[in-house]
Amino acid sequence: MRPHLLALLAKEPAHGYELKQALEQTFGSAYPSPNIGQIYVTLGRLEKDGLIRAVDVEQSNRPNKKVYYLTAKGRDALTAWVDEPTEGPRVRDEFFMKLVLAPLTGIADRMALISRQRRHYLSLMRDLNDLLVHIEPGDRVAILLIEGAMLHLQADLDWLERCQEDLA
Amino acid sequence: MNPVVKTVSLVKIYSGGAVPVPAVRGVDLQVEPGEFVAIMGPSGSGKSTLVHMLGGLDARTSGEIWLDDQRVDTLSESAWALLRRKKIGFMFQFFNLVANMTVADNVELPALLAGVSPKDARERREHLLGALNLSERADAAPGQLSGGEQQRVALARALANQPSVLLTDEPTGNLDSRNTRDVLRLLSDVHKEGQTIIMVTHDARVASLADRLVSLFDGEIVDDGRIARRRTGTAGAVIDLR
Ligand SMILES: Nc1ncnc2c1ncn2[C@@H]1O[C@H](COP(=O)(O)OP(=O)(O)OP(=O)(O)O)[C@@H](O)[C@H]1O
Ligand SMILES: [Mg+2]
Numbered sequence: 001m002r003p004h005l006l007a008l009l010a011k012e013p014a015h016g017y018e019l020k021q022a023l024e025q026t027f028g029s030a031y032p033s034p035n036i037g038q039i040y041v042t043l044g045r046l047e048k049d050g051l052i053r054a055v056d057v058e059q060s061n062r063p064n065k066k067v068y069y070l071t072a073k074g075r076d077a078l079t080a081w082v083d084e085p086t087e088g089p090r091v092r093d094e095f096f097m098k099l100v101l102a103p104l105t106g107i108a109d110r111m112a113l114i115s116r117q118r119r120h121y122l123s124l125m126r127d128l129n130d131l132l133v134h135i136e137p138g139d140r141v142a143i144l145l146i147e148g149a150m151l152h153l154q155a156d157l158d159w160l161e162r163c164q165e166d167l168a
Numbered sequence: 169m170n171p172v173v174k175t176v177s178l179v180k181i182y183s184g185g186a187v188p189v190p191a192v193r194g195v196d197l198q199v200e201p202g203e204f205v206a207i208m209g210p211s212g213s214g215k216s217t218l219v220h221m222l223g224g225l226d227a228r229t230s231g232e233i234w235l236d237d238q239r240v241d242t243l244s245e246s247a248w249a250l251l252r253r254k255k256i257g258f259m260f261q262f263f264n265l266v267a268n269m270t271v272a273d274n275v276e277l278p279a280l281l282a283g284v285s286p287k288d289a290r291e292r293r294e295h296l297l298g299a300l301n302l303s304e305r306a307d308a309a310p311g312q313l314s315g316g317e318q319q320r321v322a323l324a325r326a327l328a329n330q331p332s333v334l335l336t337d338e339p340t341g342n343l344d345s346r347n348t349r350d351v352l353r354l355l356s357d358v359h360k361e362g363q364t365i366i367m368v369t370h371d372a373r374v375a376s377l378a379d380r381l382v383s384l385f386d387g388e389i390v391d392d393g394r395i396a397r398r399r400t401g402t403a404g405a406v407i408d409l410r
Contacts, residue, residue, distance in 0.1 A: 115383055115391030118208070123396040125376035129352075150373055157372045161210050164385065 003081040013069035030142035172364045173199040178231035191217040193387035204365045206375040209384035215368040224248035257326035259336040265310035272306040275324045282329040296324035315342045337368045
């Protein structure tokens with residue numbers, strides 16, 4: 001979550017609760033409901049690393065609140081995050097390890113393993129379908145994210161079929 | 169309740185060529201009323217052959233096919249034709265729309281042939297064409313439609329007389345994402361109304377509409393089980409966004 005908070009602070013200084021709201025607004029229902037505690041912990045770490053700094057702002061009849069802003073070092077870290085190529089899709093996943101190692105254990109039949117995994121992927125796909133049906137049409141970021149997840153799943157399923165053909 | 173479709177040790181061997189090709193090798197399948205079954209499997213695994221046999225478009229080599237408690241694999245060609253009209257809706261890779269009839273007439277025809285009143289046939293046609301976003305094309309000839317439009321007309325026609333079972337092979341094969349969405353919505357709507365559906369597809373999104381997945385491999389069923397419905401949360405609850 002570190003770079004996400006840095007990016008929001010690059011736009012304008014904010015306190016913890018404002019960052020939570022900004023995440024919700026930007027990502028719509030796509031963001032796994034940001035936890036305020038986690039936001040404060042992350043802000044503490046960013047501050048300790050010198051990427052952000054806080055000023056105390058007095059509030060009448062309330063405790064002071066901390067408003068955070070980005071430091072030069074923080075801006076560099078953010079730029080580096082944006083500029084670096086992003087990690088590609090995972091290939092060596094848990095399922096693949098099972099598939100390769102299963103024959104050694106003698107416990108699992110690989111055809112059955114593939115079939116079960118296929119149904120599991122389809123039930124994930126079904127969830128995504130349901131989400132897409134019920135989502136607000138204006139929730140663009142979430143829609144794109146779901147469509148992305150669907151395409152990844154389709155690729156996983158195509159690959160399962162390849163694995164299955166290989167067993168023959 | 170008795171199954172809508174049942175096969176017993178169903179076998180199809182194509183023997184026209186130099187070597188016989190065993191396309192379906194002993195399939196036992198039972199589909200209950202209202203079920204939505206997806207059939208998946210690699211290319212050449214026998215999916216199309218299986219659903220063609222279920223619809224009487226391909227003769228079986230051995231085994232039995234039952235439809236609504238009637239044994240049908242032994243029927244004559246003409247008895248099959250009659251049965252298809254009443255009980256089976258098809259939507260296959262080839263659409264077979266009647267070229268010199270309008271879209272509207274193509275969709276109404278099966279219901280009329282099955283003895284539905286003209287008024288009911290028209291209402292059903294209007295409903296189906298509306299659901300598939302085709303109302304404005306009702307008076308066109310099939311030849312004037314795009315591939316995707318023809319495919320949707322074929323689906324409307326297949327559903328026109330509320331068949332005992334809808335058999336469909338790659339129902340979204342030629343469709344872009346918007347038209348795919350219309351077809352998916354109609355399939356899940358008619359399924360909710362109790363339509364039994366057997367659908368071959370490679371598309372995981374389409375397959376995930378079904379309640380049950382049958383996996384074919386080399387002409388045999390290698391897996392047959394439910395596609396679990398899990399809880400639906402927000403997108404954030406499903407997608408791992410760190
Ligand atoms: N008319 C035919 N004559 C001879 N062999 C055929 C005929 N139709 C299909 N086959 C063979 O039967 C096997 C199963 O074919 P089928 O069309 O049922 O596969 P499928 O699972 O539908 O594949 P796809 O995903 O490519 O549509 C294949 O080996 C195919 O070559
Ligand atoms: Mg096929």
